[in-house]
Amino acid sequence: QVQLQESGPGLVKPSETLSLTCTVSGGSLSSYYWSWSRQRPGKGLEWIGWIYYSGITHYNPSLNSRVTISVDTSKNQFSLKLSSVTAADTAVYYCARANYALEDTFDIWGQGTMVTVSS
Amino acid sequence: QSALTQPASVSGSPGQSITISCTGTSSDVGSYNLVSWYQQYPGKAPQLMIYEVSKRPSGVSNRFSGSKSGNTASLTISGLQAEDEADYYCCSYAGSSTWVFGGGTKLTVL
Numbered sequence: 001q002v003q004l005q006e007s008g009p010g011l012v013k014p015s016e017t018l019s020l021t022c023t024v025s026g027g028s029l030s031s032y033y034w035s036w037s038r039q040r041p042g043k044g045l046e047w048i049g050w051i052y053y054s055g056i057t058h059y060n061p062s063l064n065s066r067v068t069i070s071v072d073t074s075k076n077q078f079s080l081k082l083s084s085v086t087a088a089d090t091a092v093y094y095c096a097r098a099n100y101a102l103e104d105t106f107d108i109w110g111q112g113t114m115v116t117v118s119s
Numbered sequence: 120q121s122a123l124t125q126p127a128s129v130s131g132s133p134g135q136s137i138t139i140s141c142t143g144t145s146s147d148v149g150s151y152n153l154v155s156w157y158q159q160y161p162g163k164a165p166q167l168m169i170y171e172v173s174k175r176p177s178g179v180s181n182r183f184s185g186s187k188s189g190n191t192a193s194l195t196i197s198g199l200q201a202e203d204e205a206d207y208y209c210c211s212y213a214g215s216s217t218w219v220f221g222g223g224t225k226l227t228v229l
Contacts, residue, residue: 037220044122044223045157045165045208050216058216061120094164105155105170106210112164 002027004095004110012089012117018082022095022110029053029071033098034078035106036069038091046091050098051078085117123148123209123221130227136197139224141209142190147219149190153212156185156194158205159223165208169194196226204228 008020022034035050049059051069059067068081082089092114096106124142131137141148141156148154154172157165167176169185172192182197192211196203209221 035218045210045220046122047210047218047220050218060217102167102170102174102176103153104212105153105167106157106165107167107170107176109164109166 002097002108004097004108006093006095006110006113008113008115010114010116012085012115013119014086014117015084018080018085018089018115018117020080020093020095020113020115021077022079024076024078024097029073029076029078031100033100033104034071035096035098036080036093037096037106038089038093039112040088040091043091045094048080048082048093087117089115090117091115120213120217120219123211123219125207125209125221125224127222128225128227130229131196131199132229133199133201135199136195137199137226139194139196139207139209139226141192141194141211141221143192143211143219144190147190147211147213148187148192150214151212152187154185154187154192155210156183157208157210159208160205168207199228201228 033050036048066083071078092112094112095110097108098104099107156169159165173185213219
């Protein structure tokens with residue numbers, strides 16, 4: 001059974017870069033897109049972007065200039081970097097698998113990790 | 120790319136049916152049959168309930184159903200149960216390999 005687990009610092013200073021990693025267990029990265037989304041406190045979900053196992057990326061246009069998603073197939077991990085963070089980037093960050101069998105619907109999610117931006 | 124519009128809250132009594140709407144534009148919901156719905160309990164990760172507008176993943180109760188008309192998708196829950204009380208989010212493909220979520224709807228079972 002495929003499981004996803006986010007990891008990374010829970011506290012990031014303003015203007016610095018937020019870095020998170022999602023580790024995939026129980027399955028391979030191959031043939032899937034892998035996604036990052038976030039949820040600000042008390043707010044709805046926001047799609048950040050995704051990466052194909054081969055490294056092709058697509059980002060939310062509103063975050064495009066600050067987001068980088070990368071993949072490391074040898075470690076079965078993919079990562080998120082969000083630069084120049086502000087308090088508005090404080091959120092729970094989720095990684096998820098986009099299942100090609102379900103037309104790339106996000107069918108498996110990590111438990112989420114809270115990131116607070118504060119000095 | 121604006122968030123899809125959902126009612127902030129809906130409510131119903133046990134056994135009743137409720138419908139949650141999700142309104143987008145001709146660039147997202149209206150153009151693609153790639154609308155999905157997620158259930159989220161407080162402090163938990165979203166769980167897929169409906170994909171491709173009306174398909175249910177294995178293990179999801181047939182009390183959950185989805186539909187779409189024009190730029191608006193809908194999630195209907197029939198035979199409402201206490202365990203259905205949660206937040207619900209819609210999601211649509213928005214073209215150019217991007218996705219957009221709705222603002223979420225809090226379902227209260229009275």
